[in-house]
Amino acid sequence: MTTAIIYASTHNGNTEKLVKAIADKHPDVTLIDATTSKEVDLSKYDVVCFASGIYAGKFHQSVLNFASVNLPQDKDVFFIYTSAMNTDFTKSIKKVLERKNATVLGRFMRKLLILCKYTP
Numbered sequence: 018m019t020t021a022i023i024y025a026s027t028h029n030g031n032t033e034k035l036v037k038a039i040a041d042k043h044p045d046v047t048l049i050d051a052t053t054s055k056e057v058d059l060s061k062y063d064v065v066c067f068a069s070g071i072y073a074g075k076f077h078q079s080v081l082n083f084a085s086v087n088l089p090q091d092k093d094v095f096f097i098y099t100s101a102m103n104t105d106f107t108k109s110i111k112k113v114l115e116r117k118n119a120t121v122l123g124r125f126m127r128k129l130l131i132l133c134k135y136t137p
């Protein structure tokens with residue numbers, strides 16, 4: 018089953034580490050960085066995942082824009098996010114998908130917060 022993971026990870030790279038670990042184990046997963054990719058044909062993928070750090074309660078704007086522009090109708094989708102709080106942060110992405118008739122398969126979240134990096 019082919020899967021596209023569209024992701025943005027602009028703070029500490031937490032989300033990127035997660036999706037890269039998944040892609041390393043699963044050759045049928047394609048990673049697409051939403052901050053650098055604008056128009057991509059997603060029709061060839063069986064499942065589409067949107068992955069993001071959470072910023073002010075939302076998925077990164079590049080992921081929201083990417084979903085709005087590129088997600089075809091009637092796709093199976095799921096969500097991955099990393100955040101400081103263990104909360105359902107899928108409202109922003111679900112709002113974008115309202116017009117897409119997408120089927121949400123589920124969500125995976127990981128609580129991760131690195132406030133500062135220690136420099137001796």
Ligand SMILES: Cc1cc2nc3c(=O)[nH]c(=O)nc-3n(C[C@H](O)[C@H](O)[C@H](O)COP(=O)(O)O)c2cc1C
Pocket residue numbers: 025026027028029030031032033069070071072073074075099100101102103129130131
């Ligand atoms: C500007 C900013 C805003 C954030 N807002 C939230 C938030 O509203 N809720 C939350 O739980 N975490 C918030 N966080 C924590 C990040 O979601 C968390 O560190 C995440 O793992 C960052 O993902 P990334 O390293 O892939 O960018 C925020 C972090 C930053 C830098």
